[in-house]
Amino acid sequence: MGKVADMSTPARRTGRPRSAEADRAILGATRAALVELGWGKLTMGDVAARAGVAKTTLYRRWAGKNELVVDAVAAVFDEQLEVADHGSLRADIEDVVVRFATLLERPETKTALMAVVSEATHDEALGARVRSAIVDRQKRLVLIGRQRAQLRGELPGEEDAAAAARNADLIFDVIAGSVVHRLLVSAEPVDREWACSFATLLLHGLAAAGSGAGIAPAPEPARGHDQKPAGSV
Amino acid sequence: MGKVADMSTPARRTGRPRSAEADRAILGATRAALVELGWGKLTMGDVAARAGVAKTTLYRRWAGKNELVVDAVAAVFDEQLEVADHGSLRADIEDVVVRFATLLERPETKTALMAVVSEATHDEALGARVRSAIVDRQKRLVLIGRQRAQLRGELPGEEDAAAAARNADLIFDVIAGSVVHRLLVSAEPVDREWACSFATLLLHGLAAAGSGAGIAPAPEPARGHDQKPAGSV
DNA sequence: CCGATTACGCTACGAGTCGTAGCGTAAGAG
DNA sequence: CTCTTACGCTACGACTCGTAGCGTAATCGG
The missing domain is CATH 1.10.10.60 (Homeodomain-like)
Incomplete structure (x- = not known):
């Protein structure tokens, strides 16, 4: 198993x-x-x-x-991997959000996931194990959803394969991260209303990000990348 | 302290x-x-x-x-609370993303945050402490950024106070969650390129979400097909 | 059927951590 | 000066860890 x-x-x-x-x-x-x-x-x-x-x-x-x-925990994630085609990108997003939230609301996963991720920050092997056993399986859902949306004409096709991969990673981090944060950090429910708002946000972002520009990508040289770590250790 | x-x-x-x-x-x-x-x-x-x-x-x-x-860990977050006005919503978003990522890349915070959040799932008092000591202080940055953007005319003003609060919570979860997930779960860097892509996604989502509908919020149980984004962006 | 091989349950162990109690001492408040 | 609280130190029982050793159970190859 x-x-x-x-x-x-x-x-x-x-x-x-x-x-x-x-x-x-x-x-x-x-x-x-x-x-x-x-x-x-x-x-x-x-x-x-x-x-x-x-x-x-x-x-x-x-x-x-x-x-x-x-x-x-990985065994639990195995159960919940199917996702039906709901006919629209919005419906698919809302479904995956609610589904993922349901999974995270189970007390087993809730507690374990964060703890394991925390430990993984010192143990690269553990991190790799988490990603292959849990994260990558969820990421598949994003790829499926995007493919469906492209077939429906809701999203433009990708020109560059590398850019497509980067974009999928971005979207996955946004979806999974937002749900996790809402649920485990803010400790507020991921109900249909929230899923709807989130989907709205994401849909417009996707539509624009896929079609190239729209809002100026910001002047690069303006400010340096440097922060002030203000070390305290 | x-x-x-x-x-x-x-x-x-x-x-x-x-x-x-x-x-x-x-x-x-x-x-x-x-x-x-x-x-x-x-x-x-x-x-x-x-x-x-x-x-x-x-x-x-x-x-x-x-x-x-x-x-x-809260003491570390106290240091990094200022954020300068960079003249545009995009620049402010990118700055807060990079800044937050820098904070999370410090080994102290990296390790501790997830572990504490995990423990907080069983200890409500601890969760409240985390939120008041760490999370809420970061959330302030979202409110400041939005206010600035509204003054610049980049974002529409809020009609409903409750809706405004919900929206701010959503945005905060999206920003913080995405960065955390990218960094700690996917274990990939939050560099300028990623921050730019993320900001693009968020900007378009914000512009649309603020101005009311745009993409139909989908019927409840029996979801049919939705129309494509009305290109107000 | 019979050895070889591996897994299992059980017990026991040293090492390390936890959180607390007791004691004498140090440092402000009145 | 006295009262009150914080501090450093030591010691303690309870618990967990991860391992070792032993006898037994299950399966495979011949």
């Missing part, structure tokens, strides 16, 4: 196989523990007890809390 | 006063420890040692790691 980084065990043909049911039990127990305890108080021993598994079994499969939680 | 939630100690006129220098040393040591160790491995004992302070002193002032880190 999850087990994203198990490519490293290609040769294991003999011996007792690992219990697939233990995997399910462990990941489920991890999600349950996340809901009740939160990231900070979640312990490996507790997860093992809930799963009816020895603590050592956990460590045989995952290096630690971080990796375990990534896989536990 | 954060100390956001010390309103609860009004009556302490007698006795030895708390060392203000200890506060500075502790918060500085916390930031340094965050850089080196990250959230996960940061311990109260370590912070105390770095600050040259007894561990008990830490617990006399903060309930635990969460509260301590919030204040330590």
